[in-house]
Structure formats: C-alpha cells, structure tokens
Amino acid sequence: MVHYPQETEYSEKYSDGTYEYRHVILNKQKARQYAKIQAESGQPLLTEPQWRSLGVTQSRGWIHYEVYKPEPHILLFRRALDSSNSAAAKAKAAPAPRMGPLSQNSSQHSHSPAY
Secondary structure, eight states: OOOSSSEEEOOOOOEEESEEEEEEEEOOHHHHHHHHHHHHOOOOSSHHHHHHTTTOOOTTTTTEEEEEOOTTTTTEEEOOGGGGOHHHHHHSSOOOOOOOOOOOOOOOOSOOOOO
C-alpha cells in the first residue's frame, strides 16, 4: 500500500562521492498535480519550475533525475558534489580580503595599519 504523507516530506541529504542526493515525498494532492504535469508535458522528469510549482522548496542546483516506478510520488533529486553548489563552500574557497596600505594622501588616517 502506498504511503502519502499529510505534507510534503524531505529526506536528509546523502552522497556517493560524486553526487549529493535527497528524495521528496509528495502528499496525495501534490502527487495528482505531478501526474497531470507529466501527462501534459509528456516527460516523466520535472524541470525546476515544475517541481517548484508543486511546492517543493530546496536550494538551486537540484535535478529531478529519476522516477521510482513503484512509488512515483517520491521524487528523486541529485546535484553534483561540486564546491560551486554551496554558499558555504564558495565562502571557504574565496580568498581572504587583502588589506592594502593606507593612502599617503589621506589626512584622516594618521596611524599605520597593524599587520
């Protein structure tokens, strides 16, 4: 018997070293909307605007990559484990700001920078 949650459920993220994965379980109403989108588009996989129209909320970069045929209301998502995917990774990869010497023409700064 198929289990439909009351509200959309999101799994924890998991990975295989290449991709980060998560699955999203739609409630019965959203599953019906999903079936309608599939019928209208002729495509089994959703684009980002389509899955967002179902109320699925997650950060950018997630791709609906597979349909689990026994339970098609479970959407399977993945994204590459690339440092450009996460804001935290971007912040870590960004070089630290460098402090240049103070302008000699500035009368407001009479002290030398502490390095």
